[in-house]
Amino acid sequence: MGSRARQRIPATRRFVQLYTAVLYNAHIRGFVEGDIYTGKTKAVCVPGLNCYSCPGAIGACPLGSLQNAVSASANRPAFYVVGLLLLFGLTLGRVICGWLCPFGLIQELLYKIPGKKVKKGRWSRRLSWLKYGVLAVFALAIPAYFALRHVPLPGFCKYICPAGTLEGAVALVLHPANGDLRGLLGSLFLLKLSVLILVLSACAVIHRAFCRFLCPLGAIYSLFARLALLGVRVDPARCSDCGACVRVCPMDIRTVGDRECVHCGKCISVCGQKAISFRAGKLVLMGPELPERRLQK
Amino acid sequence: MSRRNILRLVLLTVAVAFVAAGAIIGGAYDVYAKAARICSECIGLG
Numbered sequence: 484m485g486s487r488a489r490q491r492i493p494a495t496r497r498f499v500q501l502y503t504a505v506l507y508n509a510h511i512r513g514f515v516e517g518d519i520y521t522g523k524t525k526a527v528c529v530p531g532l533n534c535y536s537c538p539g540a541i542g543a544c545p546l547g548s549l550q551n552a553v554s555a556s557a558n559r560p561a562f563y564v565v566g567l568l569l570l571f572g573l574t575l576g577r578v579i580c581g582w583l584c585p586f587g588l589i590q591e592l593l594y595k596i597p598g599k600k601v602k603k604g605r606w607s608r609r610l611s612w613l614k615y616g617v618l619a620v621f622a623l624a625i626p627a628y629f630a631l632r633h634v635p636l637p638g639f640c641k642y643i644c645p646a647g648t649l650e651g652a653v654a655l656v657l658h659p660a661n662g663d664l665r666g667l668l669g670s671l672f673l674l675k676l677s678v679l680i681l682v683l684s685a686c687a688v689i690h691r692a693f694c695r696f697l698c699p700l701g702a703i704y705s706l707f708a709r710l711a712l713l714g715v716r717v718d719p720a721r722c723s724d725c726g727a728c729v730r731v732c733p734m735d736i737r738t739v740g741d742r743e744c745v746h747c748g749k750c751i752s753v754c755g756q757k758a759i760s761f762r763a764g765k766l767v768l769m770g771p772e773l774p775e776r777r778l779q780k
Numbered sequence: 781m782s783r784r785n786i787l788r789l790v791l792l793t794v795a796v797a798f799v800a801a802g803a804i805i806g807g808a809y810d811v812y813a814k815a816a817r818i819c820s821e822c823i824g825l826g
Contacts, residue, residue: 526812535815536822543815551814563802569795640821647822672824710788
């Protein structure tokens with residue numbers, strides 16, 4: 484594929500992000516009526532972070548489902564949700580973060596607001612490890628600890644998740660039909676609203692701040708960086724180690740395709756050696772054609 | 781077949797087996813039961 488194909492990537496990705504956000508939240512009637520969807524598709528998790536209490540959501544949030552599965556693990560092993568996360572990780576990996584996550588799209592749109600931006604550096608690389616702590620403590624340890632007391636407590640949903648506050652709480656609470664919900668709001672809602680405002684403000688000055696530093700789902704998918712079928716790949720034989728790809732990348736990568744890479748494909752167009760392509764297994768989807776044997780494993 | 785592909789295949793098999801086993805023992809119903817009701821924790825009601 485030529486340079487025109489390489490230049491198509493940002494537009495294609497934005498289209499896929501928008502399409503995914505609409506698809507995940509296709510129950511438009513929910514926004515009109517102020518209620519949530521209760522169809523059978525809610526038994527299946529969508530790959531990206533999308534609150535199942537969003538009035539439009541037609542699928543389940545994988546992270547919320549994981550926490551609930553951990554909470555119920557004393558009665559039933561969490562095979563179903565863990566299996567789905569494995570499937571998503573092995574096939575798509577962090578392509579989900581870059582292409583199929585509505586909250587990722589929101590963060591990217593916020594970063595487009597004109598103003599001073601904070602560039603990545605050693606500080607952000609260090610902070611990127613925080614999301615593994617959030618995953619371990621809020622999404623796994625807290626639900627597991629309270630599961631022993633037979634109390635379901637999805638720690639991340641309850642205390643942090645800004646996607647739940649924005650897509651679920653704000654959308655439901657603002658609806659005129661939900662006056663009874665507004666009457667129940669208290670200090671926990673204020674805490675979550677504060678986290679949301681903090682996260683959205685950070686995203687306006689730091690590229691994908693939530694995704695890079697806090698998102699436990701991104702932390703899970705990053706574990707599949709070297710195994711996922713889909714993603715950007717580097718041809719080491721063509722690579723001149725100029726570092727242009729790492730410099731242009733707004734994420735905290737050390738190399739293209741590592742745990743922090745969300746496979747946005749921004750690096751493909753800046754690579755003078757045409758060494759980077761977006762592939763699904765052996766199939767080149769975007770970027771220059773590469774001989775299979777030379778691809779970086 | 782490379783070691784990486786063997787690992788992929790093994791993990792993919794495990795994933796499919798987990799989803800199937802989980803669905804049989806009621807994991808899919810658990811997901812549905814939570815997702816089809818308004819999640820009080822998600823919206824900050826506690």
